[in-house]
Amino acid sequence: MSRLSSLVQKEFQEFRRDKKMRAIVVVAPIMQILVLGYAANMDVKDVPMAVYDQDHSSESRDLARAFVASGSFLVAAAPESAEAVDQELSSGRAEIAVVVPPGFGAALRGRGSPSLQLLVDGSRANTAAVGMAYAASVANDFSLRFAPGSLRIALPVEARTRIWYNPELKSRAFMIPGVFALLLMVITIILTSLAIVKEKESGTLEQLIVTPLRKAELIAGKLAPFVLVSLILICLALAACALFFGIVPRGSILLLFVLSLALVFSTLGIGLLVSTLAKTQQQAMMFSIFFFMFPMMILSGFVFPIANMPAPIRAFTYLMPLRYYMIIVRGIFLKGSGIGLLWKQLWPLLAIGVAVVSFSIARFRKQLE
Amino acid sequence: MDAIAVEGLVKRFGTFVAVDGISFAVPEGSVFGLLGANGAGKSTAIRMLCGLLEPSSGRASVAGIDVAADPEGVKRSIGYMSQRFSLYEDLTVIENIRFFAGLYAISRRKVETEAERVLALIGLAGREGSLAGELPGGFKQRLALGCALLHAPKVLFLDEPTAGVDPLARRRFWDIIYEVADSGSTVLVTTHYLDEAEYCATVTLMHAGRIVAKGSPAGLKAERFPGAMLEVDCDRPAEAIAALAADGRIEEASLFGSRLHAALAPGLGDREDAEETVRAALAAAGFAVRSVERIPPSLEDVFIRVISESAKGGPL
Numbered sequence: 001m002s003r004l005s006s007l008v009q010k011e012f013q014e015f016r017r018d019k020k021m022r023a024i025v026v027v028a029p030i031m032q033i034l035v036l037g038y039a040a041n042m043d044v045k046d047v048p049m050a051v052y053d054q055d056h057s058s059e060s061r062d063l064a065r066a067f068v069a070s071g072s073f074l075v076a077a078a079p080e081s082a083e084a085v086d087q088e089l090s091s092g093r094a095e096i097a098v099v100v101p102p103g104f105g106a107a108l109r110g111r112g113s114p115s116l117q118l119l120v121d122g123s124r125a126n127t128a129a130v131g132m133a134y135a136a137s138v139a140n141d142f143s144l145r146f147a148p149g150s151l152r153i154a155l156p157v158e159a160r161t162r163i164w165y166n167p168e169l170k171s172r173a174f175m176i177p178g179v180f181a182l183l184l185m186v187i188t189i190i191l192t193s194l195a196i197v198k199e200k201e202s203g204t205l206e207q208l209i210v211t212p213l214r215k216a217e218l219i220a221g222k223l224a225p226f227v228l229v230s231l232i233l234i235c236l237a238l239a240a241c242a243l244f245f246g247i248v249p250r251g252s253i254l255l256l257f258v259l260s261l262a263l264v265f266s267t268l269g270i271g272l273l274v275s276t277l278a279k280t281q282q283q284a285m286m287f288s289i290f291f292f293m294f295p296m297m298i299l300s301g302f303v304f305p306i307a308n309m310p311a312p313i314r315a316f317t318y319l320m321p322l323r324y325y326m327i328i329v330r331g332i333f334l335k336g337s338g339i340g341l342l343w344k345q346l347w348p349l350l351a352i353g354v355a356v357v358s359f360s361i362a363r364f365r366k367q368l369e
Numbered sequence: 370m371d372a373i374a375v376e377g378l379v380k381r382f383g384t385f386v387a388v389d390g391i392s393f394a395v396p397e398g399s400v401f402g403l404l405g406a407n408g409a410g411k412s413t414a415i416r417m418l419c420g421l422l423e424p425s426s427g428r429a430s431v432a433g434i435d436v437a438a439d440p441e442g443v444k445r446s447i448g449y450m451s452q453r454f455s456l457y458e459d460l461t462v463i464e465n466i467r468f469f470a471g472l473y474a475i476s477r478r479k480v481e482t483e484a485e486r487v488l489a490l491i492g493l494a495g496r497e498g499s500l501a502g503e504l505p506g507g508f509k510q511r512l513a514l515g516c517a518l519l520h521a522p523k524v525l526f527l528d529e530p531t532a533g534v535d536p537l538a539r540r541r542f543w544d545i546i547y548e549v550a551d552s553g554s555t556v557l558v559t560t561h562y563l564d565e566a567e568y569c570a571t572v573t574l575m576h577a578g579r580i581v582a583k584g585s586p587a588g589l590k591a592e593r594f595p596g597a598m599l600e601v602d603c604d605r606p607a608e609a610i611a612a613l614a615a616d617g618r619i620e621e622a623s624l625f626g627s628r629l630h631a632a633l634a635p636g637l638g639d640r641e642d643a644e645e646t647v648r649a650a651l652a653a654a655g656f657a658v659r660s661v662e663r664i665p666p667s668l669e670d671v672f673i674r675v676i677s678e679s680a681k682g683g684p685l
Contacts, residue, residue: 006471010457010464016458017500203455207516210419210449211472212441 003213007221011195011227014193015225024187029233032178032183033240040175044130048076050094052085057105063116066142067098085119095121096131108146166332174246177333178302180237181325183269185296188230189288192271196222200275223268229263231257250336259328259342262349266321269356276363296322316334324349331369370433372397372524372555373418378427380413384387387413390427391579395557395571400550402569403559404672405656409575412452415528418448420558432523445473448517448525452532454509458502462493462512463503466519473520483519491515491545508540514545525549527558531565543568574672582675586668593674594666596620596633597643602659603629603651612654618646623673630670 015021026078049067053060067073073096077088088094099117107114118135120128166173199205208218234257241247249256270292278284298304300322306314317323324345331337331345339346373395380388388410395401403411415420418431420440429436432446456465466487470480488494490512496504501512510530510550517525527546531539543565550556558569565571567586574582582589606629613622613631621632633643644661651658 003472003474006468009471010460010468013464014457015457202458203451203453204457206421206451207449207455208472210421210444210447210451211469212445212474213472214441 001123004221004233007213007217008224011221011225021191022189024231025229028187029183029237030240033179033237034244036179036182037172037176037241037245040115040172040179041170042126042130042175044072044134047072047096047127047131047134049073049135050077050079050085050088050095050097051075052079052097054101054102055100059105059108060100063098063100063104063139065143067115067135067138070134070138072131072138088314089121092121095124095127096135096192098135120275123287129270158215164328171322172245173247173334174330176241177329178326180333181263181300181322181329182297182302183237184230184233184263185325186293187233188226188264188267189271189292190285191229192223192268193274193278193284193288193306194281195226196272196275197278197281201280209366215361215364218366219272219361219364223272226268226271227261227264230260234260247333249333251332253339255339255342256329256332259325259332259346259349262346262353263321263325263328264347266356269353269360270321272360272364273356276360276365280309296320300326302326318348319352321349321352324352370397371395372399372432373401373557374428374430375414375418376427376428378414378417379424379425380410380417381425386578388417390582391575391578393573393580393583395555397555398550398553399570400546400556400558400568402566402572403575404561404563404566404572404668405559405575408562410578411575412528414535414575415449415526415557415559415643418443419447419526420444421449433481445520446523448520448522448523450510450513450517450527450530452529454506454513456501456513456516458500461498461500462488462504463497464578465512465516469516470519475520487515487518490518490548492541498606507534507541510534510538510542511545514542518549522553522554524557527556529559529561531560531562539565563672572668574675574677576679581679582671588672589668590666593671594632595635598664598666598670599631599633599643599647600625600662600664601629601631601647601651602627602661603656604659605656609654609656612656613647613650615654616646616650619650621674623670630664630666632666632670632674 051067052063053064064075068075076094079085079088081099082099085097085099087099097119099119101114101117104114104116107110116139118132118139119134120135122128161263196205199208237250238256254307271288274284274287274292278287299306299309299317300320301317302322306317306323309317327345328337328342328349331342371394373393375387375394376392377390378388378392379390391414403414405411413422417424418429420436420438420443423440424437431443434442434446435627436443450684457468460468463484466484468479470483475483485494488497491514493508493512496508501509504512512522514530517527531542531675534542539562546556546558546568558565560566569586571583571585572589573580582593584592601613603607606624606627609629610622610624613619613629618634619631620634623630631647633646643663647659649659
């Protein structure tokens with residue numbers, strides 16, 4: 001039996017008996033897609049709104065109905081003083097408040113132009129920005145009802161928006177492929193680095209080093225099983241996306257698997273690198289989280305658009321394998337992109353993989369320090 | 370030819386010198402003991418000989434192969450069992466054996482016969498399906514030994530193989546070591562159990578990275594204790610040491626549990642003479658003597674003497 005196949009067989013035998021590992025590989029992808037998928041939702045819906053109606057006219061009541069009818073807001077409170085508005089916002093019972101001044105209805109009827117006050121809880125930055133835009137558009141639509149017919153066609157340029165790839169602008173359709181990418185990165189880095197450092201800790205690595213097993217065989221034998229593990233992971237995560245959220249890649253699933261292996265190549269390299277740095281499993285976790293996972297989560301475009309980052313930080317994102325993979329996954333999931341478009345992401349991903357893997361192999365010693 | 374030849378071997382870690390220029394030779398087919406306290410440099414020395422650590426300077430060859438020039442060549446001809454149990458606890462006995470057989474590229478045809486041979490040797494036949502992690506300590510150590518023996522190595526290195534194992538299991542382990550040596554392999558074993566050192570053909574004592582004594586157990590005793598050695602049971606033994614040391618005919622007195630060991634100067638070989646000398650010395654100082662018995666010096670006596678001499682900067 002060849003040395004390499006002995007080692008791979010041993011990995012699977014250990015794997016079969018290790019309940020914790022099985023849980024990580026089988027339960028983690030499903031749970032994470034499920035929980036993060038529901039959590040990673042930035043849609044603005046049913047925002048609690050306080051309406052301070054100082055006017056009490058039929059127009060002011062119509063306005064409140066228009067807010068509710070938009071689907072974005074719920075009237076959660078009807079305060080009767082400025083102090084009460086303040087309290088609703090600070091207590092969090094309402095995230096946005098509309099103050100209708102006295103004489104609002106009369107002014108509308110009299111062809112005047114009354115004003116409205118919108119108060120937004122800025123501590124919830126996302127809701128505030130989106131909610132304010134929605135509220136303003138509701139108010140605009142409302143005021144157009146009272147505008148003379150001539151005014152409605154007075155605008156020379158009319159923008160007609162049509163949204164492609166994600167017509168309902170559901171943030172979940174955008175976030176879940178991101179969670180999918182994140183999951184693959186986190187689990188493969190952790191499992192690889194732990195698998196090698198565990199042997200360091202238990203002393204079995206020393207026992208392996210003293211056999212004629214070659215360095216290349218040792219590394220290949222430790223990494224190869226995780227290629228299979230990552231394929232299982234992708235299957236489970238894809239199934240979870242489809243089952244829980246009805247999100248299915250628009251593009252080729254085969255292409256998704258192939259390009260995912262390109263990411264896994266680089267993350268296994270990172271896992272190997274961590275295992276050459278860490279002496280204990282705890283250290284390996286710390287190194288993985290602080291030096292690789294956190295930066296990749298923030299700088300991959302998973303949450304924050306890379307285009308918004310200052311130039312030096314943006315330059316840094318080019319080093320993140322996840323940056324390229326994030327575009328690949330979203331492209332295949334949402335747009336059905338093919339290899340022709342994704343090639344531009346694939347080659348840097350592979351280049352980083354080759355660099356990390358060769359650097360780690362060079363660092364990996366078949367001797368003790 | 371010597372199975373192991375070491376010449377001025379040094380290992381430095383930064384400014385710390387773990388092994389400080391040791392030299393020794395081990396003839397083929399013998400059992401060689403490397404002794405010393407924790408931190409004396411035994412494990413570092415053994416790791417250099419196995420090609421696990423690069424020597425800082427000096428030369429060493431194992432089974433005729435230079436360890437610095439061809440560490441991988443050394444690895445093919447040796448078996449190594451490290452201080453800690455370092456097999457896969459989640460694998461069964463037979464899975465561990467098959468795994469290591471695979472690493473030594475033993476052909477599939479031969480694996481089962483080799484596994485059977487080794488299982489019989491280490492007395493684990495019938496336990497093939499047990500998980501290694503669930504075996505009692507002594508069994509684990511024998512399994513580790515078995516895995517190191519699968520490829521019939523020319524030289525076997527055992528680093529504190531019996532640490533933390535009960536005396537009966539230790540005895541059993543040494544029986545296996547003898548069998549291995551009888552079949553022609555050379556065994557280098559480190560231990561800090563000095564009673565075990567008595568089983569070795571040659572022992573070497575390391576202290577602070579250097580070799581401070583070398584020889585057969587019997588030879589070392591004769592060399593260091595040419596006179597008689599007596600075990601004395603008396604009252605206030607700690608104070609009695611001073612009284613004995615004051616007597617010129619008694620070279621050295623030291624405390625062993627509640628008793629004293631007294632080493633007499635050479636020439637007082639006659640049984641009655643020696644006992645009378647000690648009784649008289651103690652009686653003169655006012656100590657009540659319960660018994661005086663002539664005993665053979667143990668290796669422990671030898672090493673206490675050697676290390677205290679080397680601490681005083683005396684002859685090495």
